[in-house]
Amino acid sequence: MLQFEHLVAGKRRIARHESLYRKHDRLGMLYVVRFGQFKLIGGDLIGEQRVAGFHMAGDLLGLDAIATGQHNFRLMALENSEVYEIPFAAITRMMGVEPAIQRQFLQTMSEALNKEYSRSFLLATASLDERFASFLLKLGENYARLGCSDKSYRLSMSRSDISSYLGTTVESVSRLIARFNAQGAVSISGRAVELRDRPYLRALMCGDAQAVKRAGLHLQQGGNELSYELEKTEYQIPASSSTINITEELARQ
Numbered sequence: 001m002l003q004f005e006h007l008v009a010g011k012r013r014i015a016r017h018e019s020l021y022r023k024h025d026r027l028g029m030l031y032v033v034r035f036g037q038f039k040l041i042g043g044d045l046i047g048e049q050r051v052a053g054f055h056m057a058g059d060l061l062g063l064d065a066i067a068t069g070q071h072n073f074r075l076m077a078l079e080n081s082e083v084y085e086i087p088f089a090a091i092t093r094m095m096g097v098e099p100a101i102q103r104q105f106l107q108t109m110s111e112a113l114n115k116e117y118s119r120s121f122l123l124a125t126a127s128l129d130e131r132f133a134s135f136l137l138k139l140g141e142n143y144a145r146l147g148c149s150d151k152s153y154r155l156s157m158s159r160s161d162i163s164s165y166l167g168t169t170v171e172s173v174s175r176l177i178a179r180f181n182a183q184g185a186v187s188i189s190g191r192a193v194e195l196r197d198r199p200y201l202r203a204l205m206c207g208d209a210q211a212v213k214r215a216g217l218h219l220q221q222g223g224n225e226l227s228y229e230l231e232k233t234e235y236q237i238p239a240s241s242s243t244i245n246i247t248e249e250l251a252r253q
Helices: 088-097 099-125 128-145 159-166 170-183 198-206 209-221 245-252
Strands: 010-014 019-021 029-035 037-043 049-056 074-077 081-087 152-154 186-189 192-195
Touching (some): 049 128, 049 159, 128 152, 128 170
Antiparallel strands (some): 029 081
């Protein structure tokens, strides 16, 4: 643990809407988010900018540049943030003499790949309602990892960012929020989020039609009319984390 921490070269403050790195920047550092949140931006096949992911305290950033030595994405701060800077060359040297560091680093890369595979599968197979439920629940889990509530939290990203991440339009996200609010599953006002019925959201995320139906009856009994038909799917998102114990320790400092 201490051997890894002494590799930190310094801290860097990133103001809201500023970039930590841009596409084609050379790899020099990896970063651990100390506080704040970021969005990862990439271009699709026709050159349109898309949000590829969101990152918060404890996340290890910059892995996209390891293969080529250059970053393939732009990383922008969603709010005033701070990161630890860790020279990549120092990490590779340490991995040669510390098997534990090597295992943890490889685990982090594997988890990042699994997370991306899960998101790609979700976009390809799940309904928009399922994708939105997954987004809300996963964000709550990330806040819980930091010791915050997994039921009540604030969105740092805009609805435009959310729509880009989910592969839809801003109008569709607004309709989703209105419908989920009306169902009583959530309460979303501006950027304030409260997850009122997580069992319903989990059932929706996993494509469990029977569980959604049971949860829907519960919502109706609570005084909320539910008029929703689940688009069936057999897909279930595996639990994953994009952090390692070391980065969590750094983020707490």
